[in-house]
Every structure is written in structure tokens, then in C-alpha cells.
Amino acid sequence: MRLERILITCVLVAAVTGGAAAQQGAAQAPEARASDVESVDAIIAALYDVISGPAGQKRDWDRFRSLFIPGARLIPTGKRADGTVGHRVMTPADYVASNGPILEQRGFFEKELARTSETYGNITHAFSTYASYHTATDETPFDRGINSIQLLNDGKRWWVVSIFWDSERGGTPLPSRYLPRGQ
DSSP: OHHHHHHHHHHHHHHHHHHHHHHHOOOOOOOOGGSSSHHHHHHHHHHHHOOOOOOTTTOOHHHHHTTTEEEEEEEEEOTTTTTTTEEEEEOHHHHHHHHHHHHHOOOOOEEEEEEEEEEEEEEEEEEEEEEEESSOOOSSSSSEEEEEEEEEEEOOOEEEEEEEEEEEEBBOOOOOGGSTTOO
């Protein structure tokens, strides 16, 4: 039993130190604005702000990348036309390459409607309910859903570790507990 614990401890130490080495070898994120990463509220506001803008406006993709820890993932999920559930795993660079041109061409504004969060130690999990619009003045969103955002505070700043999201659709309305009161 004691030998088993020692082996498990060695495997865990190797995994943690190997992961740290891999992170150090990953491409470094651009320097973040201090105001974007000083709190959970600030980094989530920056996430929504940096992807939003009118048609024809370039987004600040370096600012976007500066919010994410090396190795971060963005994962949309939803139902396919055949009814099966799918997902796509992207890096921040993948997201910029695949979605950036569409956001800039069509115009896209995403707003946080409500949020529930849990924090333990250095980690925070936020369920951030969103609404998406084509223009800043649209009254009705073309999409709503929930961003499940995992965050890390390294003692100096907040980082986005992952964003996993799903959109509202027939049969899957947003629960009232994740909406502002009265909606």
C-alpha cells in the first residue's frame, strides 16, 4: 500500500512538472491590459468587449489572446441537423482564424445577461448567460446561451483556462435561474 502511494505521488509530480514545462514551451500570450485581468468581472467584461464590434471593424485579437493561459481551449457544443450532439475544440488562435473574419464581416455584439460563479482557491467557474446581436442597437438577439468559463488566478492576474458554450434552441430554453430577474 505504501509503495502504491509513492508510485502515485511520483506519477502526479511528473504530470504536474511535465505540464508546467509544456506551458513554458507554448507560445506566450501578448501582454494583457492590467485593467482586463485584475478581477473576474474585468476579464469576463474584456472577453465580451473584444469580440464585439460593428461590421467592418477589426477586432484587437492580441487583446483577445492576452486573456488566455497557454493551452486554453474554446469549445462550442450543440445539436447537429441530424439531432446528434457535437462539439469542436479550438485554441484561441483557432477561434480567431475561424470566427474572426465572420465577426468582422457581419458585425457581432455579445452581451452578458447574468452570471453565477463559484470560487475555490485559485479557480473560478462562471456560468455567463449571453445574448448575441448583429448590431449594438438590435433589440432582439439572434442567439442566446451560456458560456461556461473556467478561470485561474495565478496570484498576479486572472486567466481564461477554457470557455465551453451552448446556445438556446427549441427544447433547450435557458433556465430562469440563469436569466436576469423578470426575464
